Amino acid sequence: MVSVGGALVMACHGAPPPPPFPPVVTVVVDTATRPPARRVRSDTALSAAERDALVREAQTRRAAWRALGITDYRLRVAVGCFCPWRDTPAVVEVRGGVAVGLRDTSGRGFGKLREPWSLYTVEALFDAVEQGARRNDLFEVTYDPRYGYPTYMHGDARLGLPDDWFWVRATELTPRH
Numbered sequence: 001m002v003s004v005g006g007a008l009v010m011a012c013h014g015a016p017p018p019p020p021f022p023p024v025v026t027v028v029v030d031t032a033t034r035p036p037a038r039r040v041r042s043d044t045a046l047s048a049a050e051r052d053a054l055v056r057e058a059q060t061r062r063a064a065w066r067a068l069g070i071t072d073y074r075l076r077v078a079v080g081c082f083c084p085w086r087d088t089p090a091v092v093e094v095r096g097g098v099a100v101g102l103r104d105t106s107g108r109g110f111g112k113l114r115e116p117w118s119l120y121t122v123e124a125l126f127d128a129v130e131q132g133a134r135r136n137d138l139f140e141v142t143y144d145p146r147y148g149y150p151t152y153m154h155g156d157a158r159l160g161l162p163d164d165w166f167w168v169r170a171t172e173l174t175p176r177h
Contacts, residue, residue, distance in 0.1 A: 043159070044159075045137035045138065045159060046133070046136070046137065046138065046139060051133050051134060054129070054133035054139065054141065055129075055130050055133050055134065058126055058129040058130050058133065058141070058150070059130070061126070061143055061148045061149070061150075062123075062126040064148045065122060065126070065147065065148050065149055068147065070122075070147070070173075070175050071094070071095070071096050071097045072094065072095050072096065072175065072176040072177070073094050073122075073173055073174055073175045073176055074091050074092065074093055074094070074103075074172075074173070074174045074176065075091065075092050075094065075120070075121070075122065075170055075171075075172070075173050075174075076089055076090070076091050076092075076105065076170070076171050076172040077089065077090060077091075077092050077120045077168070077169070077170050078090075078168070078169045079120075079166070079167070079168050079169075080166065080167045080168075081165060081166035081167070082162075082163035082164070082165065089105055089169075090102050090103065090104060090105070090110050091103040091104070091105060091107070091110075091172075092118065092120060092121065094121050094122075095176075097121060097123060098121065099113055099118045099119075099120075099121055100113070101113060102118070120168060120170055122147075122149045122150075122170075122173070125149060125150040125153075125168070125170055126149070126150060128150070128153060128168065129141050129150050129153055132153060132155045135157070136155040136156060136157050137156055137157065137158050137159045138154075138155055138156040138159065139153070139154070139155040139156075140152075140153065140154050140155070141153045141154075144171075144173065147173055149170065149173060150168075150170060151169065151170055151171055152167070152168070152169050152170075153167065153168050154166070154167040154168075155167075
């Protein structure tokens, strides 16, 4: 028969130690600088200050994204413009930060990796935000509240010119392990 004291010793020493906690990632957000107010007017081009604010915000959010260390994920992407392809969404499979495959929204293969979807990993979305803010007369972007990546961008390259608008929607980021 096992004594009560012996049972306690076995209970305390019989299990292996718990695994260590994952590393803590700290992201510092500058709370002294408020994000730029969303534009109300769409009949004038972005000012230099508005462009700079969009670029700075993208750079800050990119640094926070990188700090998360997520390089393998799936991301639903839809693209629209005056272009030859339809705005059909696709799921981009990303490994090591590189697009490696496409799936339709039901999870089946969607053919070879190709434009426009293959262009949009999270890093490429941040690149597109910075380029769009610098180059387009009109540009707006929204970010995912959880992971901070660009979820929607819309632009018009030159005001007054037809057929030079675009939009990109990136949603449902699913990290892969």
